[in-house]
Amino acid sequence: MARKKIIAGNWKMNMTPTEAKALVETLAPLVQNPDVDVVYCVPAIDIVPVVEAVKGSNVEVGAENLYIEDKGAFTGEISANMLVDAGVKYVIIGHSERRQYFGETDEFLNKKVLKALEKGLTPILCCGETLEQREAGVTLDWINLQIKSDLQGVTAEQAASIVIAYEPIWAIGTGKTATSDQAQEVCGAIRKTIAEIYDADTAEKIRIQYGGSMNAGNCKELLAKPDIDGGLIGGAALKPDFGQIVNYDK
Ligand code: 13P
Numbered sequence: 001m002a003r004k005k006i007i008a009g010n011w012k013m014n015m016t017p018t019e020a021k022a023l024v025e026t027l028a029p030l031v032q033n034p035d036v037d038v039v040y041c042v043p044a045i046d047i048v049p050v051v052e053a054v055k056g057s058n059v060e061v062g063a064e065n066l067y068i069e070d071k072g073a074f075t076g077e078i079s080a081n082m083l084v085d086a087g088v089k090y091v092i093i094g095h096s097e098r099r100q101y102f103g104e105t106d107e108f109l110n111k112k113v114l115k116a117l118e119k120g121l122t123p124i125l126c127c128g129e130t131l132e133q134r135e136a137g138v139t140l141d142w143i144n145l146q147i148k149s150d151l152q153g154v155t156a157e158q159a160a161s162i163v164i165a166y167e168p169i170w171a172i173g174t175g176k177t178a179t180s181d182q183a184q185e186v187c188g189a190i191r192k193t194i195a196e197i198y199d200a201d202t203a204e205k206i207r208i209q210y211g212g213s214m215n216a217g218n219c220k221e222l223l224a225k226p227d228i229d230g231g232l233i234g235g236a237a238l239k240p241d242f243g244q245i246v247n248y249d250k
Contacts, residue, residue, distance in 0.1 A: 015046055041063065084119055164194075
């Protein structure tokens, strides 16, 4: 069975609620493709207005983060229950910006993955190497370690439902995309890791995205690769170009 492609925007820390509503309206006629799942992962404050604005459309909403506890004295944090109640379906976990700027470790990210799954949210689990790691030839070992650590305690059935995003750090926001062969090599290796941890069936089902300067010009070649099931898009998700990525097959 062919895996359905999933194109997700990661808006990062962009778009006020007013701007968010306007962007959803601009994109609405451009992101209709029945063969693709479309997700907007938006800042916490935009979740409620964006859920409202996409109602009745093909677009689902994702969060960019969640906390590992259900409730209580965790000033500034947002729980999985809050996200679910607001209509969120996906949550980005382990983006390199959170690992780098907020010190999130694999052990902590594993707890986030488990919490998201417990509450019925689909994790978009990010992994990726630095330029130094790529040049040192340790990319595949590093990604393998991230995936194995972040998925501790996740069942095969749960793993089959998640999305993994391979995002080489050197390609994020730099305009420097991995070549389609580089991206395929790592996405294929991730699928092999999943087969190793679980089984061939789970590996066949799990969806793996590429992220890092994906745009209207390079998406077609990347998405044609056998193990690339979608994209996690930063900068180009804030522009009408996002519609061209969603319709890469037209
Ligand atoms: P850019 O598409 O801006 O490179 O960002 C990629 C990314 O980090 C998506 O999560």
